Amino acid sequence: MSPPQRTASAASTQPGDDLTVSGLLEFLLRHRRLVLGTGLLAFLLVGGVALTRSRTYTSTARFMPQSSEGTLSQLSGLAATFGVSVPATDQGSSPNFYAELLKSRDVLRRTVESRYSFAARGDSMRGTLIELFEIARDSPPARRDAAAKALLKSIEVGIGRETGTINLEVSTAWAELSQQVAGRMIQLVSDFNLHRLQTKAGAERRFVEARVDEAQDTLRAAEARLEGFLQRNRAYQNSPQLLFEHARLERQVAMRQQVYTALAQSYEGARIDEVRNTPVITIMEPPDLPAKPDARLALVKGIFAGLVGLALGAFLAALRQAFGGSLRGLRRRPRVEEPGSAGGDEPGRRPLVSTAAAPDGG
Known part of the structure; x- marks a missing residue:
């Protein structure tokens, strides 16, 4: 008995065969x-x-921080006079700092705890983001933290590498709420930065104030030495040694005078910065009011x-064809016939007799 032959279509799709375009199309x-x-x-x-x-509305805003390098550079120069190293640049004014500040826990918590009021579909809505987001938790701190996490997922912060600007996008279910939340976050960043600069200015004022008193005492001592020299030597111009001593004392007075003047100017500047309440960020594009909802891109995603x-x-x-072919191969294993079975019935077995009645020949 000859072995069973595989069809051409089955052979073309068995694992290990070369994959062709026609075979792939036939398979599909x-x-x-x-x-x-x-x-x-x-x-x-x-x-x-x-x-x-649900539909969302995105409000965008852009702002740029103001640098305070002038004050820091002046303070750095003064500190170097006394042998103290102070950085001349403010690392807290970098765009990356403000981008992380917008996503900080403190700013997010203050934002969700602020109250908002707006009109939506003819109804007046007001409340905190905890209430508007309908956050349900066991305790107020848990609801606040859950609302802060939801807000973090609703914002996008970008940085303009060439311009140093910070881009903020806020998406919520209401257009006016998105605009108000973006404005509130920028206001919180401005308040934080203003408080930080005021605190730094206060520390600078206290530092410079102590140095001003010290510089004033040093200046008075140098002036007293020069005054005493002039009183003792009214005709010092006729002596080279006295001329040299007079020039040395004058240089000391001039140097002490420069240090004292610079410290006095820095002290007044630090006092002004300590009480300054002007904004320290420049809003290039205020939060806009979205005119239409965001595209859901259902067709593209589908x-x-x-x-x-x-x-x-x-x-x-x-997978189905590979495993199905293996199982069919196991079920359809070829039957091996014993010798002598082809010529007749097996020895010792009785032939089956049909119990049906034979048709009547007559």
Whole structure:
């Protein structure tokens, strides 16, 4: 008995065979229900979820921090006079600092705890973001932290590398709320930065104030030495040694005078900065009011999911064919006939007799 022959179509799709375009098309057509069904299911599922999501409105704003390098450079020069090293640049004014500040826990908590009031579909809505987001937790701190996490997911912060600007985007379910939240976050950043600069100016004032008193005493001592020299030597111009001593004392007085003048100016500047209440960030683009909701991109997401579903369906079809072929091979193992069975019945076995009645010949 000859072994069973494999068909051409089955041989072309067995593992290990060369994959051709015609073989792939034949394979996809044979399993088109599984492949197309998986792709259609993924398209409908992802597209339906995207369509059922609530509309969001995004408000954008842009601002740029003001640098205080002038004051720091002046203080650095004065500190170097006394042998103290002070950095000449303010690392807290970098765009990266403000980008992280917008996403900091303190700013997020203050934002969600602030109260907002706006009109939505003819109704007047007001409350904190904890109330507007309908956060349900066991305790007020837990609700506040949950609202802060929800707000963090609703904002996007970008940095203009060339211009040093900070871009803020806030997305919520209401257009006016998005605008107000963006404005509140920028205000909190400005208040924080103003308080930070005022605190720094206070520390600078106390530092310079102590140095002013010291410099004034040193200046008076140098002036007293010069005055005593002039009183003792009224005709010092006739002596080279006295001329040299007079020049040395005058240089000491001039140097002490320069130090005292610079410290006095820095002291007055620090006093002004300590009580300054002007904004320290420049708002280039205030938060805008979104005119239309954000695009949900349901069709794009559905098409992408459908393509992924088609690939998944083809993979599942390949698995089914591979495992199905192995199982069929086990079930359809060729039967080996014993010698002598082809010529007649096996010895010792009685032939089967039909119990049906033979048709009547007559």
